[in-house]
Amino acid sequence: MGDVVESHGAIATYIVAAILLAAEVGTLIGVAIPAAPILVALGALSRHGHLDLPVAMAVAFAAALLGDTAGYWEGRVVGPRIRQTRLGKRIGPHRWLRAERTLVRHGGAAVTVGRLIAVVRTLVPRLVGAAGLGYRQFLVCNAAGVALEVFGMILVGYLGGGGLPDT
Numbered sequence: 001m002g003d004v005v006e007s008h009g010a011i012a013t014y015i016v017a018a019i020l021l022a023a024e025v026g027t028l029i030g031v032a033i034p035a036a037p038i039l040v041a042l043g044a045l046s047r048h049g050h051l052d053l054p055v056a057m058a059v060a061f062a063a064a065l066l067g068d069t070a071g072y073w074e075g076r077v078v079g080p081r082i083r084q085t086r087l088g089k090r091i092g093p094h095r096w097l098r099a100e101r102t103l104v105r106h107g108g109a110a111v112t113v114g115r116l117i118a119v120v121r122t123l124v125p126r127l128v129g130a131a132g133l134g135y136r137q138f139l140v141c142n143a144a145g146v147a148l149e150v151f152g153m154i155l156v157g158y159l160g161g162g163g164l165p166d167t
Contacts, residue, residue, distance in 0.1 A: 018063035026067035034118045043157020064146045075129025108141035115145025
């Protein structure tokens, strides 16, 4: 794992991780490719000295927020048309309705907790944008969820990465 960083450099590793983390929610690939392995790898690479832990955390946090913001504005602009996409139809009208009810009932808490659940985190920003929740409230609640997920998973990789061989 460290060989990749050594051959391409830490900056390239940060850039690739940021692109993947922003794309997880920003482009809906998070439905198929979750962020957790990327975050854990950043932590493990930091543990072995290939990356700087605070920089990895800052890059991952900013990238995740950027991807979520893109998802929010997509939901705000595109709104109900998302439900007519192939993915939207696979989700089904009953799940869309249940998600909207949860957002209305729990508001910001649903945004924070939704960020911690794979697949759900990919859809929540769009749902929130389409539902008309204000961006400021979304940003604050989402940032809390991003911090929990990003810092938590990177620390899991950092703490657990001590048992991995340093290659």
